[in-house]
């Protein structure tokens with residue numbers, strides 16, 4: 020990303036911006052793409068196959084001004100709760116001097132214009148939307164404003180310099196013309212050569228807490244999610260999938276299923292057998308009546324307990340080196356004070372509130388897809404491949420996502436591919452709907468990990484050598500990101516937060532190594548990716564070191580992080596707001612953790628009591644340095660959300676396997692955070708002009724260790740295995 | 749054919765007796781504001797009112813609604829308590845992905861209809877059946893207190 024706080028004039032080349040005003044009637048449309056040079060390109064992606072974006076027709080755009088003064092902002096990313104439905108329009112409205120009440124928002128379709136500015140395919144993830152669009156969306160606003168001013172200058176016979184803009188109008192003395200009245204004329208003008216962005220001191224919208232634009236429709240029930248797609252002829256399909264990971268259909272008998280009223284067809288697809296019916300209830304009842312004989316395949320004896328034991332054995336040996344300095348062996352020989360510990364974290368399901376679903380309608384040379392997806396890029400390619408169409412013949416209509424957390428960004432396009440196969444086989448439009456059981460059992464989990472560490476302390480109690488082995492599956496292996504993310508056999512996302520830990524920078528000797536387990540369990544990024552396990556391990560270990568050295572955990576961290584001002588800023592703000600040095604009510608104890616992820620730095624302080632083995636988290640004090648906070652209130656909401664998601668998982672969530680099958684099925688046995696367990700959350704934002712980072716995920720990693728460190732303070736028991744469950748009983 | 753009263757309107761639906769109210773509402777009456785989250789009374793996304801009482805529509809067969817009034821999120825704007833709850837939700841900016849929120853609002857409205865001034869413990873008890881994967885719990889709590897003060 021460019022430094023956000025400078026307002027150097029930007030050169031606008033034809034390659035960068037395409038003004039597509041001529042293509043629409045009655046308004047101005049701004050579309051633009053970015054040069055490919057600085058992007059990672061996904062092989063075969065739309066962006067790659069269409070290298071000269073300037074020559075493309077621009078059916079899509081970033082912003083559209085209607086003659087009725089509405090300003091429609093098109094989102095290159097998906098709204099899944101993180102509030103980009105509001106944040107991205109704020110960027111445009113700021114530079115455009117738009118009337119906020121006239122803003123409308125739409126999800127863009129899948130098209131080259133909307134390729135991620137850093138990742139090179141259309142995706143929402145990595146807590147990247149706001150920083151990666153900070154320039155592009157502001158530029159779209161500024162460019163549009165420049166065109167509107169030129170149009171007004173022509174109309175009034177005035178010089179552009181004499182005009183100003185405010186609240187949806189170009190103003191000349193006592194005269195004002197609305198943007199809507201200028202839109203058509205502006206659409207006919209040449210794109211200006213340069214534009215200048217506002218100085219931060221002139222911002223009226225950026226940095227101000229702004230109410231969500233999608234609030235009203237999500238409060239009155241009219242917001243449309245994938246589940247809510249309905250049109251004439253659309254059938255509901257439920258797929259019977261192998262109970263064992265990777266199993267395939269041997270034979271099936273649909274006689275009984277077809278007798279269920281409302282069941283229309285039963286078809287086989289690569290993932291199983293689909294029952295197609297008039298509605299969900301008929302499809303579900305039909306699926307229950309269906310008899311399928313499965314080839315259970317090679318995973319039929321897979322057992323996560325046995326797997327964990329295997330991981331623990333592996334953890335005793337050195338893996339592939341991810342980071343190394345000095346000489347651990349001789350350093351360890353020089354001391355006799357060590358911390359040695361083994362940590363384990365389970366498989367986790369994303370379990371977004373809205374079960375997966377995807378509606379597909381196939382016509383001769385066009386396929387339309389309605390779904391809540393985080394990754395239109397791969398979904399479009401996958402659908403095109405199945406149908407023998409070109410990517411641009413697949414139209415993706417993104418609707419609101421009822422949560423994503425990574426599950427709806429699947430490099431294999433699993434739920435979209437399956438729906439396309441079902442629609443193709445059935446020859447009618449279908450909506451595949453997953454039940455909650457399908458979602459919990461149907462794969463793509465945060466991988467289980469084991470970490471083993473041996474750390475030597477010097478005479479001052481500071482770490483002098485750090486030996487660390489991690490064991491777990493790679494989420495990148497076998498995906499289009501493999502070449503990009505796996506170097507010398509080490510998946511960067513398996514060791515993010517360990518290999519690049521700031522703590523190591525002041526330790527003369529260290530070695531971080533990784534064993535990538537070859538288990539067949541489908542794994543995927545889960546909110547905060549590798550940091551979801553590495554932060555727990557690192558921040559617990561630091562706490563173990565501090566206690567072994569008989570030092571205050573906050574002071575110990577301050578000493579180790581003295582050259583890391585952004586970590587310190589978050590740490591110090593949280594400590595100040597939590598009154599770290601003041602005693603708490605009797606029976607309540609504090610724990611602290613700090614971690615950087617996705618470019619942001621977050622400290623969490625947990626206040627916890629343990630009574631008869633029951634853990635109660637009373638309060639979480641969170642502090643974040645994410646650089647500029649574009650919408651401070653949605654930032655706070657994301658931090659609250661991270662506490663809920665991270666704490667729920669740390670306390671209770673776990674996916675286990677027996678005989679190749681997932682043992683959990685629904686929210687009664689895959690427990691998540693509920694109202695009664697939710698602590699009070701206070702969020703504080705470091706006033707920062709540093710580089711922008713993300714906010715959707717960085718709050719999460721330090722939650723679990725802050726809580727388990729507080730449990731240690733309360734009970735003297737170190738939680739080294741998640742979930743906490745009833746380990747204290 | 750079953751005759752139902754949905755949001756104050758009589759409607760005839762051709763559905764089997766054992767079809768849960770949720771699917772009759774969503775797939776047959778095309779009222780999609782009520783959501784499916786778990787299908788086994790674990791998440792509260794499907795909460796509607798049956799004669800004013802909050803129920804989980806995913807496990808309640810449509811036959812149980814015969815002769816009773818079903819009220820859904822689509823009708824909360826016509827309910828005095830529902831209005832206050834929705835206004836509070838807007839004021840506090842509760843929602844994130846939004847998928848659980850119809851159910852949250854239906855549960856909160858039922859709570860405030862019988863309990864004018866719920867304590868935090870009352871809120872825990874009444875709302876713990878409604879999961880929000882986005883973790884809007886602190887704002888839901890604040891919004892319920894806010895609505896209660898508006899209704900007082």
Ligand code: FES
Nearest residue numbers: 785786787792806
């Ligand atoms: S869908 Fe009814 S409680 Fe979850």
Ligand code: FES
Nearest residue numbers: 845846880881882
């Ligand atoms: S707002 Fe997303 S599940 Fe509640």
